[in-house]
Amino acid sequence: MSEERSGANILVESLVRQGVEFVFGYPGGAVLPIYDALFGEERIRHILVRHEAGAAHAAEGYARSTGKPGVVLVTSGPGATNAVTGIADAFMDSIPLVIITGQVPTAIIGTDGFQEADTIGITRHCCKHNYLVKDPADLAATIDEAFQIATTGRPGPVLIDIPKDVQIASALWHDTLPQRRNRYSPQTEGASEDVARAVELLANAKAPVFYTGGGVINSGPRASALLRELQALTGAPVTSTLMGLGAFPADHADWLGMLGMHGTYEANWAMNQADVMVCIGARFDDRVTGRLDAFSPHSTKIHIDIDRSSINKTVTVDLPIIGDCARVLEQMIAVWGKRPAQDLSAWKARIDGWRAKKSLSYPRLAREIAPQYAIERLYALTQAHRPIVSTEVGQHQMWAAQYFPINQPNEWLTSGGLGTMGYGLPAAIGAQLGNPGRLVIDIAGEASIQMNIQELGTATQYRLPVKVFILNNEWMGMVRQWQELTYESRYSNSYSDSLPDFVVLAEAYGWKGIRINSEAELDAGIQAMIDHDGPVIVDCRVAKEANCFPMIPSGAAHTDMILFGDNVAGTMDDEAKALV
Amino acid sequence: MMKITQAASERHVLTITVDNEAGILAKIAGLFTARGYNIDSLTVADISENHAVSRITIVTHGPPAVIDQIRAQLERLVPVHKVNDLTEDGPHVERELALIKVAGKGENRVEALRIADLFRAKVVDTTTASFIFELTGAPDKIDSFVVLMRELGLVEVGRTGIVGMIRGGSAT
Numbered sequence: 001m002s003e004e005r006s007g008a009n010i011l012v013e014s015l016v017r018q019g020v021e022f023v024f025g026y027p028g029g030a031v032l033p034i035y036d037a038l039f040g041e042e043r044i045r046h047i048l049v050r051h052e053a054g055a056a057h058a059a060e061g062y063a064r065s066t067g068k069p070g071v072v073l074v075t076s077g078p079g080a081t082n083a084v085t086g087i088a089d090a091f092m093d094s095i096p097l098v099i100i101t102g103q104v105p106t107a108i109i110g111t112d113g114f115q116e117a118d119t120i121g122i123t124r125h126c127c128k129h130n131y132l133v134k135d136p137a138d139l140a141a142t143i144d145e146a147f148q149i150a151t152t153g154r155p156g157p158v159l160i161d162i163p164k165d166v167q168i169a170s171a172l173w174h175d176t177l178p179q180r181r182n183r184y185s186p187q188t189e190g191a192s193e194d195v196a197r198a199v200e201l202l203a204n205a206k207a208p209v210f211y212t213g214g215g216v217i218n219s220g221p222r223a224s225a226l227l228r229e230l231q232a233l234t235g236a237p238v239t240s241t242l243m244g245l246g247a248f249p250a251d252h253a254d255w256l257g258m259l260g261m262h263g264t265y266e267a268n269w270a271m272n273q274a275d276v277m278v279c280i281g282a283r284f285d286d287r288v289t290g291r292l293d294a295f296s297p298h299s300t301k302i303h304i305d306i307d308r309s310s311i312n313k314t315v316t317v318d319l320p321i322i323g324d325c326a327r328v329l330e331q332m333i334a335v336w337g338k339r340p341a342q343d344l345s346a347w348k349a350r351i352d353g354w355r356a357k358k359s360l361s362y363p364r365l366a367r368e369i370a371p372q373y374a375i376e377r378l379y380a381l382t383q384a385h386r387p388i389v390s391t392e393v394g395q396h397q398m399w400a401a402q403y404f405p406i407n408q409p410n411e412w413l414t415s416g417g418l419g420t421m422g423y424g425l426p427a428a429i430g431a432q433l434g435n436p437g438r439l440v441i442d443i444a445g446e447a448s449i450q451m452n453i454q455e456l457g458t459a460t461q462y463r464l465p466v467k468v469f470i471l472n473n474e475w476m477g478m479v480r481q482w483q484e485l486t487y488e489s490r491y492s493n494s495y496s497d498s499l500p501d502f503v504v505l506a507e508a509y510g511w512k513g514i515r516i517n518s519e520a521e522l523d524a525g526i527q528a529m530i531d532h533d534g535p536v537i538v539d540c541r542v543a544k545e546a547n548c549f550p551m552i553p554s555g556a557a558h559t560d561m562i563l564f565g566d567n568v569a570g571t572m573d574d575e576a577k578a579l580v
Numbered sequence: 581m582m583k584i585t586q587a588a589s590e591r592h593v594l595t596i597t598v599d600n601e602a603g604i605l606a607k608i609a610g611l612f613t614a615r616g617y618n619i620d621s622l623t624v625a626d627i628s629e630n631h632a633v634s635r636i637t638i639v640t641h642g643p644p645a646v647i648d649q650i651r652a653q654l655e656r657l658v659p660v661h662k663v664n665d666l667t668e669d670g671p672h673v674e675r676e677l678a679l680i681k682v683a684g685k686g687e688n689r690v691e692a693l694r695i696a697d698l699f700r701a702k703v704v705d706t707t708t709a710s711f712i713f714e715l716t717g718a719p720d721k722i723d724s725f726v727v728l729m730r731e732l733g734l735v736e737v738g739r740t741g742i743v744g745m746i747r748g749g750s751a752t
Contacts, residue, residue, distance in 0.1 A: 120603055121603075121606065124603070124606065124607055124610055125610055125611070125614045128658070129657075129658040129659075132602060132603070149658055183599070183658065183659075183661075184658055307656065308652045308655060308656070309649065309652035309653050309655070309656045311652070312645060312648060312649070313649055313652075316645070574582035575582055578582060
């Protein structure tokens with residue numbers, strides 16, 4: 001069947017056809033026709049956010065926790081520019097989003113019309129692909145391709161800019177899928193000779209290590225299951241990037257913990273001393289590698305990635321395998337067959353030596369709550385609920401990564417690549433919508449949470465029982481820590497002055513507010529948070545000047561970690577300072 | 581004090597076939613600026629009967645690892661069909677077209693015309709006091725011609741940047 005429909009109507013029908021449950025958006029002049037088409041639409045639920053950045057992050061949280069693409073709908077000009085941070089965030093962390101932006105009518109484009117911005121130009125380098133649709137007849141095929149591009153290959157955000165007149169003008173709508181050329185077909189299968197060589201290398205390794213990343217999560221839960229399977233066959237220890245947490249169970253004997261700047265001593269030393277490294281769906285980010293010329297100097301490096309441009313970008317590898325993580329893991333398992341696992345006892349004994357450093361130990365404090373302890377208690381009291389955890393960005397994020405073990409994929413939502421403060425609350429909202437009934441906790445800092453604090457209202461409106469657990473140390477903690485360690489404690493503008501009373505703020509939005517001032521109140525406060533059937537802010541007052549260790553200082557090698565109790569110089573040379 | 585250092589670089593000629601859609605040139609040129617790659621020259625024109633496909637030739641320079649990244653980053657763009665590195669692929673032809681305006685009288689004018697003849701440049705416009713020469717060839721041939729014309733009343737130069745193609749019977 002085919003009939004004439006408006007562009008706005010074609011858009012809505014196309015979203016329904018893609019199986020979209022939620023649209024995270026905010027109305028405005030240039031999307032009024034689309035909002036009119038959504039009026040009374042029961043097949044799609046529109047979630048009204050309070051700021052367009054919140055829409056993009058909520059869509060990310062939904063996507064990351066469900067594996068389905070997140071959909072964003074915002075108006076032209078400021079609507080689009082406000083969403084850009086979330087789009088760039090999704091691009092860096094490979095999160096599938098489809099973003100619909102309204103645009104001024106085609107005749108007005110280029111004349112500096114009201115609420116006009118060059119959305120296509122602005123988002124060109126933070127999108128996997130983007131489109132300006134000038135004819136409603138192209139809409140159905142464009143949307144179909146946009147979803148394909150966003151969700152296949154290395155996932156990412158795809159933006160569709162639709163001028164207002166294109167939303168109103170009509171075109172033929174067909175019930176059948178639009179006819180279009182397939183111009184995007186990423187390679188998913190690894191080359192069999194490379195897979196065979198990888199298995200050979202792994203089978204003969206004396207000191208192998210798996211270094212896994214967000215790609216394993218993106219590849220779907222099956223990739224995590226296959227990773228566990230291959231690990232069981234080989235016995236090799238596993239470390240992961242921040243984005244890859246949950247792919248491998250944190251309670252496993254061969255789990256090394258996170259690697260990199262705030263990774264564990266054993267993870268970073270294992271990377272440094274390994275003879276074969278299997279990198280799966282990670283991209284050798286500077287936060288992971290530390291000083292490049294000292295990064296894992298003795299290892300033969302195998303890199304499995306679906307994105308060819310991730311290969312040899314910063315670290316030259318010996319054996320690249322281009323393909324989907326799950327598919328390549330499956331191929332490796334098949335090639336491994338019935339081989340017995342290597343005897344890795346000598347390697348594991350060395351690792352145990354590094355573990356004995358207990359790099360995550362920290363001092364408990366007499367009068368204040370150690371932030372690490374607060375996270376440990378939060379984990380202990382919530383783990384029976386298998387919560388989904390989101391974070392903001394900073395010290396609390398690293399502490400969460402270190403002290404809140406994540407055992408399953410899609411249960412850890414964090415802004416890794418872009419490091420966007422303000423990600424956690426909207427992401428938790430998106431995750432809660434996609435996972436009704438689950439316990440969703442945003443582990444936050446008092447500075448980050450204020451970046452998208454307006455989204456408290458969104459949770460209230462949709463009765464989402466998200467929990468925000470603020471480690472309140474009255475500082476932009478990570479900035480303060482760097483200033484302490486590299487700028488001789490000159491705390492330039494990093495104090496969180498004039499903080500709101502978070503308990504009163506929570507109540508103002510219809511949330512429950514809980515304040516925790518001391519260790520004695522900690523467990524009861526966390527329990528009250530869990531028990532409350534509704535959204536809760538916990539303002540957990542922690543030690544103000546705690547540092548996040550272990551730490552590889554900027555410009556240092558994996559072997560130069562700072563641990564608790566080390567003497568730290570208060571200055572750094574210019575070369576090290578210049579590194580990110 | 582810290583100093584910024586640069587890695588040694590080599591010149592490469594890339595040909596890129598792309599869907600001829602709005603914004604594709606901005607996308608490619610922007611990728612180069614966003615990631616800090618160099619563009620020495622860039623030419624683009626549509627090459628298919630239905631105007632659906634364009635061919636872009638980019639001359640770039642950078643260390644080998646960066647050249648490889650450029651290629652990978654280009655291939656990652658959805659509208660990009662194919663990227664070829666002619667410098668890697670082997671023997672190839674590079675040609676560029678230039679228009680060179682020279683003004684002068686007397687001996688200089690005669691000498692300019694004589695050199696143009698040696699270079700097989702075509703006169704495409706003339707007045708009693710000026711010529712516009714059209715010259716095609718490899719970029720260094722055009723460079724040499726321009727150097728010679730400097731002494732003989734060079735007024736302006738316009739160059740297309742090169743297009744390239746692999747030698748032999750198969751497609752690039």
